[in-house]
Amino acid sequence: MTGTLNSRPGLLSAGVTSFRGNDGSAGCEGSFWMFADATLAARIDRAESRLTSSAAEAIRDAGLQKRCVILPIAGGTAVYAGPAAPMNKLIGLGFDGPLDLSLLNEVEREWRGRAEPVRVELSILAHPTVGELLTGRGYRLHGFENVLGRSLKTLEPAKLNPELTVEVLQDNDSSTWMDIAVTSFLELDGTGSGPDDSLSREEMVRVLSDFMVVPGYVRYLGRIGGQAVGEAAMRLDGGLAQICGAGTLPAFRGRGMQKALLGRRLADAQGAGCDLAVVTTAPGSRSQANVMRRGFELLYTRAVLVKTWD
Numbered sequence: 001m002t003g004t005l006n007s008r009p010g011l012l013s014a015g016v017t018s019f020r021g022n023d024g025s026a027g028c029e030g031s032f033w034m035f036a037d038a039t040l041a042a043r044i045d046r047a048e049s050r051l052t053s054s055a056a057e058a059i060r061d062a063g064l065q066k067r068c069v070i071l072p073i074a075g076g077t078a079v080y081a082g083p084a085a086p087m088n089k090l091i092g093l094g095f096d097g098p099l100d101l102s103l104l105n106e107v108e109r110e111w112r113g114r115a116e117p118v119r120v121e122l123s124i125l126a127h128p129t130v131g132e133l134l135t136g137r138g139y140r141l142h143g144f145e146n147v148l149g150r151s152l153k154t155l156e157p158a159k160l161n162p163e164l165t166v167e168v169l170q171d172n173d174s175s176t177w178m179d180i181a182v183t184s185f186l187e188l189d190g191t192g193s194g195p196d197d198s199l200s201r202e203e204m205v206r207v208l209s210d211f212m213v214v215p216g217y218v219r220y221l222g223r224i225g226g227q228a229v230g231e232a233a234m235r236l237d238g239g240l241a242q243i244c245g246a247g248t249l250p251a252f253r254g255r256g257m258q259k260a261l262l263g264r265r266l267a268d269a270q271g272a273g274c275d276l277a278v279v280t281t282a283p284g285s286r287s288q289a290n291v292m293r294r295g296f297e298l299l300y301t302r303a304v305l306v307k308t309w310d
Helices: 037-063 101-113 129-135 171-186 203-211 256-270 286-293
Strands: 003-006 016-021 032-038 069-073 076-080 090-091 118-123 141-150 164-168 217-224 228-239 240-248 278-283 296-309
Touching: 003 032, 032 141, 032 296, 037 069, 037 076, 037 090, 037 118, 037 141, 037 228, 037 240, 037 278, 037 296, 069 101, 076 101, 101 118, 118 129, 118 141, 129 228, 129 296, 164 240, 164 256, 171 203, 171 217, 171 228, 171 240, 217 256, 228 256, 240 256, 256 278, 256 286, 278 286
Parallel strands: 090 118, 240 278
Antiparallel strands: 003 016, 016 032, 069 076, 076 090, 118 296, 141 278, 141 296, 164 217, 217 228, 228 240
């Protein structure tokens, strides 16, 4: 295929180069293909690191967990927020050079003392020695997650069923939002953004409550014919919009609610001055297919490496 390379204003500093075919087509809603380098991956992973750290800080400050750990390491962060907490991870490693073994030893001591497996979400664009070092220390591949992005320079409004409406969540609807979010997660139909975990309803409420106090979070409620049936969230981190989880009650799936929720978040992110929206999905999932239909493109993949204790 022939074409021309374009450095897109607002994205060049983030490490994105775009490619447009000579016929002007791109095969999706956006007009360009994006290319991500280590600079962009570092920007995205560090935003994820700040999200995870903020959630752990909220848990600590609320007195829910006194043994939280938030430790900078190799350009990223190691976070422990409580037993089996989903934010327990090392994210953003390897963008400031090789791993510091003394810091990694400290992390492993802390996690082992809590009988907590060490989970590393490692970008394939990180320093190449990091993965080799981790596997040599007994970390095993647990899975992968894809990071997709979409430029917000241009955005075409989605064509929606007029019965569908999406609004920013009001305080008096918080319990409705939570009920939809938990029910949607517990009754997955293969559209999730990551591997399904065995969480009870009470645990899901706790997890979502922890994340909702993170600065920059915006929550949305979707309605069909006035009835609340969908929910979504987004976090703004500088010029980056992190598209977070969304769900629809099982009886109302397949009617365009996810498209409506995504479209509203993208429009709001653009209006807030963001230049890039990002989302993390399981490889080959329906979630990935859905966002790609809205112009998202695969930027890079993270390998999930886990070290357990005998």
